[in-house]
Amino acid sequence: MxxxxxxFMQTGTLVVGNRLLDEQDRxxxxxxxxxxxxxxxxxxxxxxxxxxxxxxVLDTAMEVTDGKLMVANATGCLEVFSTLYPxxxxxxxxxxxxxxxxxxxATGIAAVNAVTGRGDIRVIAQGGxxxxxxxxxxxxxxxxxxxxxxxxxxxxxxxxxxxxVQRSGATPPAARTATTPAVGRQPGNTFxxxxxxxxxxxxxxxxxxxxxxxxxxxxxxxxxxxAMSHRGARYLHVLVTCPLGWGTKxxxxxxxxxxxxxxxxxxxxxxxYGELKSSTKIRERVPVxxxxxxxxxxxxxxxxxxxxxALERIRxxxxxxxxxxxxxPEGAAA
Amino acid sequence: MPExxxxxxxxxxxxxxxxxxxxxxxxxxxxxxxxxALSGLVRTxxxxxxxxxxxxxxxxxxxxxxxASAAGGRVYTATASQGLLYMTEAIxxxxxLKLPIVMTVANRAIGAPINIWxxxxxxxxxxxxxxxxxxxxxxxxxxxxxxxxYKIAEELSLPIMVCMDGFVLTHASDVVEIxxxxxxxxxxxxxxxxxxxxxxxxxxxxxxxxxxxxxETKYMAHQVMFHANDVIKRVTREFEEAFGRPSGKxxxxxxxxxxxxxARQGEIAVIGMGSVMGTMQAVAPTLWDRGxxxxxxxxxxxxxxxxxxxxxxIGAADRVVVLDRALxxxxxxxxxFDVRRSMARLGIPLHSxxxxxxxxxxxxxxxxxxxxxxxxxxxxxxEFMDLKTELVGKVG
Numbered sequence: 044m045x046x047x048x049x050x051f052m053q054t055g056t057l058v059v060g061n062r063l064l065d066e067q068d069r070x071x072x073x074x075x076x077x078x079x080x081x082x083x084x085x086x087x088x089x090x091x092x093x094x095x096x097x098x099x100v101l102d103t104a105m106e107v108t109d110g111k112l113m114v115a116n117a118t119g120c121l122e123v124f125s126t127l128y129p130x131x132x133x134x135x136x137x138x139x140x141x142x143x144x145x146x147x148x149a150t151g152i153a154a155v156n157a158v159t160g161r162g163d164i165r166v167i168a169q170g171g172x173x174x175x176x177x178x179x180x181x182x183x184x185x186x187x188x189x190x191x192x193x194x195x196x197x198x199x200x201x202x203x204x205x206x207x208v209q210r211s212g213a214t215p216p217a218a219r220t221a222t223t224p225a226v227g228r229q230p231g232n233t234f235x236x237x238x239x240x241x242x243x244x245x246x247x248x249x250x251x252x253x254x255x256x257x258x259x260x261x262x263x264x265x266x267x268x269x270a271m272s273h274r275g276a277r278y279l280h281v282l283v284t285c286p287l288g289w290g291t292k293x294x295x296x297x298x299x300x301x302x303x304x305x306x307x308x309x310x311x312x313x314x315x316y317g318e319l320k321s322s323t324k325i326r327e328r329v330p331v332x333x334x335x336x337x338x339x340x341x342x343x344x345x346x347x348x349x350x351x352x353a354l355e356r357i358r359x360x361x362x363x364x365x366x367x368x369x370x371x372p373e374g375a376a377a
Numbered sequence: 378m379p380e381x382x383x384x385x386x387x388x389x390x391x392x393x394x395x396x397x398x399x400x401x402x403x404x405x406x407x408x409x410x411x412x413x414a415l416s417g418l419v420r421t422x423x424x425x426x427x428x429x430x431x432x433x434x435x436x437x438x439x440x441x442x443x444x445a446s447a448a449g450g451r452v453y454t455a456t457a458s459q460g461l462l463y464m465t466e467a468i469x470x471x472x473x474l475k476l477p478i479v480m481t482v483a484n485r486a487i488g489a490p491i492n493i494w495x496x497x498x499x500x501x502x503x504x505x506x507x508x509x510x511x512x513x514x515x516x517x518x519x520x521x522x523x524x525x526x527y528k529i530a531e532e533l534s535l536p537i538m539v540c541m542d543g544f545v546l547t548h549a550s551d552v553v554e555i556x557x558x559x560x561x562x563x564x565x566x567x568x569x570x571x572x573x574x575x576x577x578x579x580x581x582x583x584x585x586x587x588x589x590x591x592x593e594t595k596y597m598a599h600q601v602m603f604h605a606n607d608v609i610k611r612v613t614r615e616f617e618e619a620f621g622r623p624s625g626k627x628x629x630x631x632x633x634x635x636x637x638x639x640a641r642q643g644e645i646a647v648i649g650m651g652s653v654m655g656t657m658q659a660v661a662p663t664l665w666d667r668g669x670x671x672x673x674x675x676x677x678x679x680x681x682x683x684x685x686x687x688x689x690x691i692g693a694a695d696r697v698v699v700l701d702r703a704l705x706x707x708x709x710x711x712x713x714f715d716v717r718r719s720m721a722r723l724g725i726p727l728h729s730x731x732x733x734x735x736x737x738x739x740x741x742x743x744x745x746x747x748x749x750x751x752x753x754x755x756x757x758x759x760e761f762m763d764l765k766t767e768l769v770g771k772v773g
Contacts, residue, residue: 113574115444116583128590131581136574138447139583140470144440147432151399151444151452152574154428158398158450164576182440185433 070264071102078105078134080112085132086124090293092257092283092300093121093198097169099260100196100279101135103267108165113156115149117170117179118142120205121198143178145170146186149193157192165271166192172199172213176240187247190275194267197240197278200285208288212238215308216360217353218340220288225343234356241314244278248317255311256282258301262323266313282309290339302334307361310368324372325365331357379554384516384546385410387553388455388481391520393424394561395479395527398450401430401441405460406493407543408483412455435460439467439478446476447582449573451527454478457543458485461499465506468536472507472598474583475571477530479523480508483543484651484702486735494736495543497651497702501679501711507598509537509605510680511625512650516541516551518677521616521624524556527565529612533605534571540679542652544736556620564619602681609678627678628686631658633665639692640672645751646691646725648674648716649700653732653739657700660741660748669745669752679712684719691720697727698751700739704731709759732762 071077080101087094105112113136116122122139125132140148149168156164168186170179175197186193202220203209210220210232217231225231244252250273255263263281270277282303284296291299303309306329312322332354335341344350344357365371382390388411392400400419402412416431418424432438438454445452456464461482471478482500486492500510511526513519519541526537541547572580586594606627613625623629630637632644640646647657654675661671674690676683691697697720701710708714713729720727730747733739743763750756 111576113448113576123585126581126584128584128586131584133581134579136576136579137581138444138474138574139581140440140443140447140474141466144436144443144467147437147440148444148447150430151401151441151446151450152448153444154399154401154430154441155445155448155450158426158428181433182437185437188433189431 070261071106072099077102078110080105080133080135081125082132082134084130086127087120088287088293090284090286090296091120092285092296093171093200094124095296096198096257096263096281096283097121099263100169100267100281101167103264104165104167104194104271105135107268107271111164112136113152113164113166114138115140115145115152115166115168117145117168117174119171119174121169121171123205142174144182145174145179146193146195147182149195150186150189150191153192165194167194167196169196169198171204172197172201172240173203173211175199176238177212184247187244187249187276187278190249192274192276194270194277194279197280198283199240199280200283200288202285202288204285204288212236213240217344217350217357219343220340230343230350231340241278241280244280245314245317247276249276249278250274250316251277252314253278253312254280254282254309256300256304256309257284258297258304259311259323262311269313288340290342291337295337299334299337302329302337305329306331306334307365307370308334308357310364310370312368319368322368322370325370328371331361379552381550381552382516383410383548383550384519384541385548386414387516387520387555388523388541389414389418390555391523392453393418394556394558395453395524395565396451397427397453399428399430399441399445400453401432401438401445402454402456403432403435403438403460405435405457407485407547408455408457408460408481410547411481411483415453435464436467439464439471442478443467443471443474443476446471446478447474447574449568449570451568452478453480455481455483457483458487458493458499461503462487465503468503468506468508471536475534476536477527477534477568477570478536479526479530480536480538481523482538482540483547484540485543492735495545496734496736497540498704500538500540501703503538504680504711507535508680509535509678511537511539511678512676513539513541513546514652514655514675516546516549517553517622518624519546520553520555521620521622524561524565525612525616525625529605529608531568532608532612533601535601535605540651545652554622560620564616605681606678606683609681613677625677627676627683628690629675629677630672630690631675632670632672633662639690640694642693642695644670644672644694645748646674646694646697647671647700647748648676648687648697648712649702650676650679650712651702653700653702656739656741657744660744664745664748667749669748671748679715682715682719684715687716687719688723691723691725694725696751697725698748698756699727699729701729701731702733704734728756728758728760730756730760730762737763
């Protein structure tokens, strides 16, 4: 299915009702016969964007592969809330081995499928930002470097949420977590940190790297389709809001993810073989404060003891992203 | 047909005869020659329908093996020492997931101090990992054990370490009998996994088990280990019938009189695993003539531990000497610990002789001296063979 540019039907959103579209343009979720790979009954928090993203990613991949899909899952929220024995929310062949090894497990599955003449069965590995950018990075890098036929999906909620919101290598600067409390000379996470895995993936020059958020699920779906049209190692990095860890309202998960892109702090783009191919332009640029203020993890930056210096550094991070990934529409002032 | 081969080359040939789908390993001495040879066999097409995967660590090697085995493939890997420790988390995971992976451990010491030479500290550190552990006395047995291991692993749906002394066996050239492909195919049918990832029958593997079922899970795994004792006995018997060699017996009893019987009064039961028992076999006849009568009890299986057979083999021995190739600090020999448990209330003294740590040669002379002292009643409960007392400072 070619990606269709859909006109905006509501102010401030890219989402349109499926019923307004021609049938071939509707999302996988519009159809009753969708795989429901991650089905109901799991134990994710209200407003969990990881559960939403995983469902969209896997249902799309299931459609593309005609149901020939196997999944290796890293330890983390997604695994814990979906598979407490004897109940499983997965309707696909699914394996959880360890925290750090989802990429390697996927490599093994893909190898056996290929050797036994079942190369038509595709493999996805998935994990959170900790299992991807921290403890699992060696296995992931190995999978990239060998160009194994695996799509790795990182659901990035920017901290170790499953264990109670501790800082990860992907936690952004100034964010308060259980291990970077908002006290001391530099409250929250240290500046200069916040590992951005997509760039590291691009450095491996693999066939496809893309980012997405739950604010634009059709874009997420399109990127899964593109990813599955390639063979070899592919990486998809999805920003997923976490009401528990970010201190956001459950009802705001989509809104907060959208603000992350519109303020420039989270760039949405595609890259092939290490080269930036396209980026999703910011439609209506907003100040970083609009994004940060909705999250209690940044509350210490505002109010009576507002940290203007920290805010300025965060603004500069957004500016740099906008330059680096060319996020403003043609002719717009940076 | 008999061939003169380095141990590692022989292992690679045996593994290839088992037709694995995936070989995945990270280099570490003294395992490297095995996986080098296998990568060559895959590249040249001599080992067909197999992928050789170069990985970035032992942790990844075991993790790829887990994925490949979960997808229903027959999988091989090999490691040693630090590499075994580096993959430890995945080792426990593989057995918990009941994946019939076969892995060679080219036994090597663990640092610090870093030491590449042979002892059995590495595999014995994985005592509680839920893997079966089989030990080879010589290269023929090591070769045979790989074929045997796949059969046992796939029947039990459990992973197996085939342990062979690093360098002493892996790098030693010996004449071995390589079976034919037809022989191996007849003995080892294609893998039929107990469960696997399957698009026709989607299942979730590796789920979380809470306090309500965890104990029961472990209890059942424990019972399977007892059952494994019987399976090893049966499969090694089948192997002997098919190949004419008694390789892989969980417990083998031998004395210079050539009799396979438990030890009697007036005899010392000598218990050990691996190549040291080959050395013992060379020493035993001379000792016998000097009145130091030994009954050699060679363990082919350490996990499961064949406690009943060990107890029977000890019989009415005057004393038991365990040749310990690994040490648990502040306690003593690792193997002695298991042997002592299996001879509870026999009232026979046990001497743990720690020997050959970090590649210290275990000479026939030292073994003869130690056992002569044993006969005279001069051995303590814990002895360090050939300890250079002049190098050991005052401790404490």
